[in-house]
Amino acid sequence: MSAKSKIRVFIDNDEQPLADVFAPAVFELDTRKLTDGDHVLKIVSKDPSGKEGVRTIPFVVRNGPAIAVEGIKENDSVDGVVPLMINAYGKGDLKSFLISGSETPQSIPSWVWIIIISFVGWALYYFVRYLASPIASNL
Template identity: 65%
Template sequence: MTKDSSKIFLFVDDDSVPIAELDTPIVFDLDTKKLTDGEHILKIVSQSPTGREGIRNISFTVANGPAIRIEGLKNKDVVDGTVSLMINAYDKGNQKSFIITGSETPQTIPFWIWIIIILFIGWALYYEVTSANIQ
């Protein structure tokens, strides 16, 4: 590269050693598989050819592990007695093929759907009874 391009140093979290030292412009692939799941900060330090520095911090969350889905208990719920839980954990696989087995969590039917179904059946029965009386 030429001396008239800026240099960038990439740091993850509070590491004192950069994960990369690159001349700009560049495309960099950040491999998040080497990071633990959770919150991280990417710190980008740029150095211009004149020696001036710029810093930018970008917060991001890594979620490489299997996704966990739970139904029957929400964060900060108040519960009593026995609580029935439906728990599923599924992985994204290898990004090149889609894993269908276990990737969807079965869910119970929401109560408002039951209400709509009951109302529709009630209306259908009412319609049937009133139209039978007219003939």
């Protein structure tokens, strides 16, 4: 029997461990073998005296292309025709970054329109006041 704790690493509800090592251990989790979505990393450790400890770590895998949707959000209430803009783009690999398609065009938020319209209105007000002033009439 070893004087070190034994560590077993599981993914989700698999009966077969991904790793069966002694502490301290370095382990690389290859998420490319997992489907995109929610997963749970379960680590079971047994010390030399036989006591067992369990730790679970929920995580999300996103290896596939990123998907951006504009026009609807999670749990929105909608009716009628809903226009959607959908973009999907990959990350490339660790050596190169895919620039093509990696930026999702988005509509201009309403608060930006309000600021632009307010500024243009303010500028027109002062322009009209300038034209109506005695200084402009002398030109």
